[in-house]
Amino acid sequence: MKEKVRFLGLDVHAETIAVAIAEPDGAVRSLGTIANREESILKLIKKLGPVERLRACYEAGPTGYVLYWQLVELGVECAVIAPTLVPMKAGDRVKTDRRDALKLARSHRSGDLTSVWVPNGDSEALRDLVRARHRLSKFLLRAGQRPAQGVKAWTLSYLTWVRQIRFTQVAQESTRLSSQPKAAAATGVEGPAFLFGFSPNPRLNLPKLRAASACRNILQSPPASCPWFPAGISPRSADRTRCIPRTERRSSNTRTC
Numbered sequence: 001m002k003e004k005v006r007f008l009g010l011d012v013h014a015e016t017i018a019v020a021i022a023e024p025d026g027a028v029r030s031l032g033t034i035a036n037r038e039e040s041i042l043k044l045i046k047k048l049g050p051v052e053r054l055r056a057c058y059e060a061g062p063t064g065y066v067l068y069w070q071l072v073e074l075g076v077e078c079a080v081i082a083p084t085l086v087p088m089k090a091g092d093r094v095k096t097d098r099r100d101a102l103k104l105a106r107s108h109r110s111g112d113l114t115s116v117w118v119p120n121g122d123s124e125a126l127r128d129l130v131r132a133r134h135r136l137s138k139f140l141l142r143a144g145q146r147p148a149q150g151v152k153a154w155t156l157s158y159l160t161w162v163r164q165i166r167f168t169q170v171a172q173e174s175t176r177l178s179s180q181p182k183a184a185a186a187t188g189v190e191g192p193a194f195l196f197g198f199s200p201n202p203r204l205n206l207p208k209l210r211a212a213s214a215c216r217n218i219l220q221s222p223p224a225s226c227p228w229f230p231a232g233i234s235p236r237s238a239d240r241t242r243c244i245p246r247t248e249r250r251s252s253n254t255r256t257c
Contacts, residue, residue, distance in 0.1 A: 006048065009105030010058035011097045012036065012067055017058075018097035019044065022109040030098050036063070041070055051075035057108045059083040059100075060116050068118055070143075079108070079115040087112050136179045140165070149236060 011018035017040075019031040034040045048054060056071050063128050071078040087107060107113050113177040119127065133154060140146075140162070147153075147161045167173040 005055055007105050007109040008048070008054055008056040008102045009103070009108060010056060010067070011104065012058045012061065012063050013097070014063060015065075017041075018101040020098070020101035021048070022105040028102055028106050028109075030102060033097065036067075038070060041067070042074065045071070045074050045076060046107050055079075055108060057081050057104055057115075059086065065118050065124065070148070080115065080118055081108075081113045082116050085114040123152040126203040130225070136162070139175060139179070143167065172211060197232070 006024065009020040009022070011020075013036065015036055016033050017036050018033050020028065021031055022028045029241040031044075034044055045051060045054070051074060055078075056076050058067060060080050060083060065080065068078050068080055081104065086103070104113070112145065137153065145165055147158055151157045151161060165176060167176060188203045
């Protein structure tokens with residue numbers, strides 16, 4: 001079965017995907033370009049034959065891991081490749097979508113590619129939270145907006161201050177509004193609970209609190225009476241088990257990321 005495996009190289013962009021395939025007999029050929037849409041991907045996989053004989057790969061990039069999960073759902077084994085570790089020939093400076101797809105298919109067949117770790121849904125959601133908070137903090141910094149002295153970032157007091165900010169410039173005010181979803185009332189979760197993506201069920205929030213504390217010291221901020229903090233678990237006791245970067249480790253009873 002191994003010698004009959006076909007290796008699929010995909011050069012992925014926002015709207016298109018350049019496709020190439022390395023056949024078992026050694027031939028490597030381009031299959032053209034398809035739209036980066038679920039129905040086009042499904043049509044391509046059906047055309048290429050049994051999914052058990054397909055091994056797909058594409059470079060990690062701004063399109064994320066949507067294609068990876070689509071292929072896995074279809075039963076295709078897929079690898080997301082580290083772009084900086086793709087082997088290149090000396091002097092090969094011509095770069096097109098077609099050539100990149102051919103190179104991926106050829107290198108995937110020869111085992112010369114290095115794959116990256118693909119995060120699950122929870123990890124990817126936490127990454128999105130960190131990115132969104134980073135963009136918002138830098139936007140406020142450029143606008144000269146700073147919280148009162150003593151207010152720590154991303155605590156309840158900080159988020160209350162963010163919601164009270166107003167800008168005179170229409171574009172800046174639109175940016176502020178776009179960073180603060182208005183659907184909190186519809187979800188039944190108030191304020192920071194909605195911004196953090198916490199569940200109305202307090203017992204489901206502790207794992208998220210511990211994970212998010214790796215990015216910022218969230219667990220020190222909620223009061224003991226906070227409705228989205230698990231009952232019977234105080235912020236101080238939860239903070240003893242929080243996950244923090246290794247560079248901030250101070251005692252042996254603190255787990256590291």
